Amino acid sequence: MKLSSLIRLGTQALCLGAISWVVAANAAAAQEPSLEQRIAGLEAYLGNGDPTATLKNDAGEIRKGLTTASVGIPGPAHNVWLMVSTALVLFMTLPGLALFYGGLVRSKNVLSVLAQCLGIAGLVTILWWAAGYSLVFGKNLASPVIGGLEFSFFQGVTSAPNTDYAFWISQNVFSMFQLTFAIITPALIVGAIAERMKFSAVLLFVGAWMFIVYFPLAHMVWGSTGLMNGVWNADAAIKSIDFAGGTVVHMSSGWSALVLAIILGPRIGLGKEAMPPHSMVLCMVGTAILWVGWYGFNAGSALAADVVAANAFCTTTLAAGVAAFAWSVAEYFDKGKASVLGLCSGVVAGLVTITPAAGFVTSGSAVLIGIAAGIVPWFFCTRVKKWFKYDDALDTFGIHAVGGTLGALLTGVFATTEVNGALSTNLANLVGKDLYVEQLKAIAVTLVLSIVGTAVIAHVIKSLFGLRPTPEAEREGLDVNDHEEKGYIY
Secondary structure, three states: OOHHHHHHHHHHHHHHHHHHHHHHHHHHHHHOOOHHHHHHHHHHHHOOOOOOHHHEOOOOOEOOOOOOOOOOOOOHHHHHHHHHHHHHHHHHHHHHHHHHHHHHOOHHHHHHHHHHHHHHHHHHHHHHHHHHHHHHHOOOOOOOOOOOOOOHHHOOOOOOEOOOOOOOOEHHHHHHHHHHHHHHHHHHHHHHHOOOOOHHHHHHHHHHHHHHHHHHHHHHHHOOOOOOOOOOOOOOOOOOOOOOOHHHHHHHHHHHHHHHHHHHOOOOOEOOEOOOOOOHHHHHHHHHHHHHHHHHHHHHHHOOOOHHHHHHHHHHHHHHHHHHHHHHHHHHHHHOOOOHHHHHHHHHHHHHHHOOOOOOOOHHHHHHHHHHHHHHHHHHHHHHHHHHOOOOOOOHHHHHHHHHHHHHHHHHHHOOOOOOHHHHOOOOOOOOOOHHHHHHHHHHHHHHHHHHHHHHHHHHHHHHOOOOOOHHHHHHOHHHHHHOOOOOOO
16 A cells, blocks of 8 residues: 555544544533523522523423533532421420320320320331331322332432422431421321320321321322322312311311211210319410421421511411410400410411411411411310310310311412412412312312221221220329329329
8 A cells, every 4th residue: 555545544534533522522512511501500599499490401301411510419508497397397296296285184194195196206207217208209100199109118218309399408308307297197186085095096096097098198289199289280180289288287187086086985074074184384385386396387398498488487477376366355255264275275276277378378368367267266166066065175176177177278268379489380270269169179088088087997996906995094094004104293
């Protein structure tokens, strides 16, 4: 081969190599996000938005390899916000609810109430880790009624965000926040059955109730494929809204509590002997803890310290204070005196009723909700309970079922896109118009599931193991008979 041919071939090879290098370099460069895209990722952090939004093409797809440092990374401030909120919600149950209920029972049963709340916390934690979180927030079954099992035993539940629910919060933190909701919900039922249900029966009931009532209902309302998740699921059959648990927490526990109380029957001596609270001091302390912890409950449900959380913080405070005053006014006109118990009950009723609406309504609407919360639950606790003679020992039904149902309905009436822009997507044609109809549908589903599920579980446990202690044990008190301990040593 001539030298000139060799030179020509070598030159061609070099050119081809150079061209290939340029093409490869350009391809690599094409995978790099622009400065604008990088800045947009940081802005998404501040606005609690999607860090991948500017990386997507018109088809909503991200070119392979294209990413920024903000994608898939939890935000420290967001995690801090939710960890604090999680601690506050757990604080509501232990010690808040435990002290609130504990002060309202007779001294011989104070430890039994504390033990039931603490026992429920332990049991639900195990169930949540094993399957509960997955059944609520999983989606591999693509079911509107129940989640999947992809997160069972916390498989894949790491510090990386689950972007189906939050772009900037670690999934393990999100799961703990939701766990505290799962803990307090069955613990609320304790108030209706206080002083007359065995500790073992309580745990058996709660274990079954979580799978039959709570997990499906929570998925239907808050799961990304849920039947009643009007905010996140465009295909939801019922386009209802529930910001922090009017249906999931308060309606489910309150209506279940009524059914269980009726099946149990009244306490021995009810109506024949006095059964006053043994310590209104404990009740007042528990109420104060509940009020403080409720900010984690409601404001924390915004999943960021943003404008929605700020609104929820404000509406929660207003509703609680107004309801306490309204309950006391109703009590004053009824009996001529305003009691500490009435003030405590009004606070809790206001907190319950505003819960589904907190992040969706204005402060003015919160005041109206607070007035309703102070009057309607008061009427059920003081009048309806006497008329029908059911033993709702600590007014779980009157406050939580009635308040939760009232709040769910009023949320449909007062919700506005001015407060929460998320209502402008799937619900744009319903807000301010027919949203209350969707709320009524959600209320109906919650009622059926809670009542039927509770009735079946209670009757099965009653027939197999029994629900109540012996009459002698009940008269002596559950502290000694269930736990061989006393709350007070004199």
